[in-house]
Amino acid sequence: MNQASLYQHANQVQRHDAKLILDEFASTLQWRADGEDALLDVGSGSGNVLMDFVRPLLPAGGQLVGTDISSQMVHYASKQYQREERTSFQVLDIGCERLPEGLGGRFDHVTSFYCLHWVQNLRAALGNIYSLLKPEGGDCLLAFLASNPVYEVYKILKAKEKWSTYMQDVERFISPLHHSLNPGEEFSQLLNDVGFVQHNVEIRNEVFVYEGAKTLKDNVQAICPFLERMPSELHEPFLDDFMEIVISMNLQQGDKNEDQKFLSAYKLVVAYARKTPEFVNNVLLEPPHQKLPKGIN
């Protein structure tokens, strides 16, 4: 996904989900008493979710760093939001082996919306998120797709001779939890493994209704990684085949000319985790029986 302006104008589902989750978790995030919170967002894309929904939660003295693996996305977001104070954007692959110099241990909060389903090495990503947080503690709020019908459509398209050359590595673009029988348990285990002892993971069953074929096509075009590999004259035939498969999967409601809708039933992972308090000279910096919000173990 590199086309920032395309994404910025066709990300209704992503905006809808991020807003709901942030409204819900705004008061769970552990804001600093001095108002100098540093927050890093992973996979910020074109930056509008971050600036419209995360930025307003941050105290006036807070620092915001938006990151993305795509330099085009980072360039676009930096330009769009260059006038924003205490805000910067930089390239970061959250699945990298080693965090770039100067990022580790700097943040009070890490957020990420609709990004981690793009990262095959979730363990590395979570290890990096843990390391980005300050050693004395911090928290993260992560939301991403466990499963989505788009992945089944991709697999069917790949089986067609016409498209297979462009989709050899289709598995790389399917959420690492799409085939999991228990994605919540799997993700909780990963959070534990990298050191997050306090965490709450939910798998939410959601349905989004796309009004009309054009809306769905625009949304697919904004995120589909295979289109940029093929000549532009193949984009429309590819999207037409995509729609044909969606219809054959009975995801359509209503008539072609009137009231046509497409239903996407998907599973969203919503996870909130806190870094465990560190011991300094064998003294626990945080009382062990602190009051935690409902649902945090």
Ligand SMILES: C[S@@+](CC[C@H](N)C(=O)[O-])C[C@H]1O[C@@H](n2cnc3c(N)ncnc32)[C@H](O)[C@@H]1O
């Ligand atoms: C669907 S967009 C989400 C953008 C934004 N967070 C939102 O909610 O609208 C996913 C973003 O994740 C980025 N991404 C994919 N893999 C990544 C990785 N390994 N590290 C960081 N960002 C990644 C993509 O470049 C893309 O901009």
Ligand SMILES: CC(C)=CCC/C(C)=C/CC/C(C)=C/C(=O)O
């Ligand atoms: C009905 C149907 C097949 C809908 C698919 C809708 C769609 C465009 C899903 C994209 C999911 C995704 C990978 C989003 C993202 O990363 O932003």
